[in-house]
Amino acid sequence: MLLSPAVLVLGISLSAALVLYNFVIYPAFISPLSKIPAPHWSCHVAPFWLWWAKYFHHENRLVHENHLAKGEALRLSPGLLSLNGFERALKPVYLGGFPKTEFYFRGFAIYGTDNIFTFEDNATHSSRKRIISNTFSKSFVLSSPTAQGSLKDVLFGRLLPILHSAAQTGKPVEVLELSYSYSMDSFVQWQFGRRFGSNLVENLDERRLYLDGFFAAAPYTFWQYEFPLVNRLLKSIGMIPAKVDTSFQNIEDWNIEKCDGAYQLLKSGEKLSEEDTPVVFSQAAKMMSSMKSSDNEEGYANRLAIASDMFAHNSAAHETSGNTLAYAYYELSRHPEVQRKLREELLTLDPPLKFPQAPGEFSLPAAKDVDALPYLEAVIMETLRLYPSVPGGQPRLVPRQCSLGGHDNIPAGTVVQCYAYALHRTPEIFPDPERWNPDRWIDASKEQLSEMRRYFWAFGSGGRMCIGSNFAWFSMKHNVGSVYTNFTTTIHDHGDMTLIDAYLAGPKGHRLEIKFERVQE
Numbered sequence: 001m002l003l004s005p006a007v008l009v010l011g012i013s014l015s016a017a018l019v020l021y022n023f024v025i026y027p028a029f030i031s032p033l034s035k036i037p038a039p040h041w042s043c044h045v046a047p048f049w050l051w052w053a054k055y056f057h058h059e060n061r062l063v064h065e066n067h068l069a070k071g072e073a074l075r076l077s078p079g080l081l082s083l084n085g086f087e088r089a090l091k092p093v094y095l096g097g098f099p100k101t102e103f104y105f106r107g108f109a110i111y112g113t114d115n116i117f118t119f120e121d122n123a124t125h126s127s128r129k130r131i132i133s134n135t136f137s138k139s140f141v142l143s144s145p146t147a148q149g150s151l152k153d154v155l156f157g158r159l160l161p162i163l164h165s166a167a168q169t170g171k172p173v174e175v176l177e178l179s180y181s182y183s184m185d186s187f188v189q190w191q192f193g194r195r196f197g198s199n200l201v202e203n204l205d206e207r208r209l210y211l212d213g214f215f216a217a218a219p220y221t222f223w224q225y226e227f228p229l230v231n232r233l234l235k236s237i238g239m240i241p242a243k244v245d246t247s248f249q250n251i252e253d254w255n256i257e258k259c260d261g262a263y264q265l266l267k268s269g270e271k272l273s274e275e276d277t278p279v280v281f282s283q284a285a286k287m288m289s290s291m292k293s294s295d296n297e298e299g300y301a302n303r304l305a306i307a308s309d310m311f312a313h314n315s316a317a318h319e320t321s322g323n324t325l326a327y328a329y330y331e332l333s334r335h336p337e338v339q340r341k342l343r344e345e346l347l348t349l350d351p352p353l354k355f356p357q358a359p360g361e362f363s364l365p366a367a368k369d370v371d372a373l374p375y376l377e378a379v380i381m382e383t384l385r386l387y388p389s390v391p392g393g394q395p396r397l398v399p400r401q402c403s404l405g406g407h408d409n410i411p412a413g414t415v416v417q418c419y420a421y422a423l424h425r426t427p428e429i430f431p432d433p434e435r436w437n438p439d440r441w442i443d444a445s446k447e448q449l450s451e452m453r454r455y456f457w458a459f460g461s462g463g464r465m466c467i468g469s470n471f472a473w474f475s476m477k478h479n480v481g482s483v484y485t486n487f488t489t490t491i492h493d494h495g496d497m498t499l500i501d502a503y504l505a506g507p508k509g510h511r512l513e514i515k516f517e518r519v520q521e
């Protein structure tokens with residue numbers, strides 16, 4: 001049956017009116033979100049501003065500037081809010097356990113499989129996290145002989161000798177990639193045990209394989225996070241080079257070889273020394289797999305799920321801690337007076353973190369003593385405040401209608417996010433926020449300090465907070481502690497040290513050359 005022209009015109013007009021209402025009138029004027037200020041008027045009806053800010057790497061900075069000008073809630077796109085504050089932002093959203101969004105699967109699923117970082121559903125996530133969380137507790141890390149073994153091998157056996165000989169020859173050292181390498185090796189040795197540890201610090205082929213594989217995709221993350229289908233299309237027509245996938249495949253293989261090796265070792269029943277114990281992997285394998293001697297080489301239960309978790313851990317460990325260490329060297333090198341003060345504190349350790357040690361003797365101070373040094377902690381806290389390695393928005397889904405950022409009736413399904421970049425630069429909490437000033441953590445009153453700690457968000461908060469934060473503190477404190485016990489540092493040369501404007505970030509110029517000089521006894 002043919003429709004009359006009048007009915008056709010009416011149908012088209014009604015559809016147009018419906019589209020206009022749903023995509024313009026409702027979001028711009030009627031939705032409860034329409035009252036929330038936006039960085040640009042178009043944010044109320046379309047995500048173009050946000051795509052532009054992400055693509056050109058202005059998002060974190062502009063979100064921060066807009067919070068300063070317009071208050072604690074911003075509408076970045078029709079269904080996405082940025083929040084900045086504790087009581088009406090961090091507390092309800094992150095401590096309240098709002099679930100994650102698909103952003104995490106798009107960006108961080110490995111072997112095509114979810115992992116602890118990517119699960120959206122809280123119940124699945126917490127049952128996975130429970131399996132390994134005890135190995136990541138502070139008391140476990142500080143008393144772990146395997147972690148001590150990793151310090152002995154990686155810090156004292158590899159990193160400090162490199163710095164020591166550079167100090168003797170007067171040659172500068174590029175410390176950014178060296179810090180990624182140290183952070184990876186120190187964590188992987190704890191994760192998989194010494195036999196399956198990595199050696200990115202000394203083995204430049206392994207370093208290139210891992211870091212090239214890891215960073216090859218960095219220029220294309222916009223497509224990967226925002227438009228996965230376009231990302232696939234760009235790959236299929238060669239606009240994203242094939243080496244992005246092949247070099248990533250290399251590091252997936254690198255990780256799974258460690259998993260398979262450690263699995264076979266555990267299954268063999270061999271009595272392992274503390275140094276050889278794959279602390280994190282064994283916990284995951286025992287709980288998620290059968291560990292039967294009949295399991296074949298690569299055929300154990302949950303192989304890819306375990307490997308995906310292990311990859312999530314070691315990839316999270318090396319980049320974040322590596323960037324933090326490099327920024328700590330950078331700022332300390334610009335502040336000799338802070339180096340002096342830090343060294344004074346470090347020399348109170350008994351024994352101090354001296355390198356080299358007398359032949360045949362090796363002794364470290366108790367890890368809890370290193371952990372308790374207030375100025376060392378302040379130096380690293382302040383570095384993480386000014387240069388958070390996860391500065392970008394951490395998106396969560398509003399599960400039910402609620403009030404946030406001073407606005408009521410935020411509908412279920414809205415995506416909300418806080419930015420460490422903006423929280424850490426809130427001037428009422430951190431006066432003179434662009435200044436690197438470790439003393440702010442020492443001189444603050446008790447009340448100020450508790451506010452500063454509520455806004456300090458380098459490791460996130462709530463149920464999805466960083467599981468590796470205690471290991472990161474352990475590894476970074478021993479690194480900075482032993483370097484500044486033995487050396488003074490100055491800057492030789494560097495690329496642009498501005499923090500990249502992205503979800504995960506290090507220095508834009510990706511290069512920091514430092515000169516090390518032995519401390520005069």
Ligand code: HEM
Nearest residue numbers: 117313316317320321390394458459460464466467468472
């Ligand atoms: C300076 C060092 C580190 C920083 C600044 C850091 C920061 C963070 C942040 C901000 C999150 C939350 C991200 C989000 O929800 O969007 C996170 C989660 C996570 N981090 Fe770290 N991280 C560091 C070191 C490590 C280390 C050493 C590990 C090793 C295991 C690790 C493993 C993880 C994992 C597995 C998660 C996901 C936790 C979950 O969803 O339950 N991180 N990290």
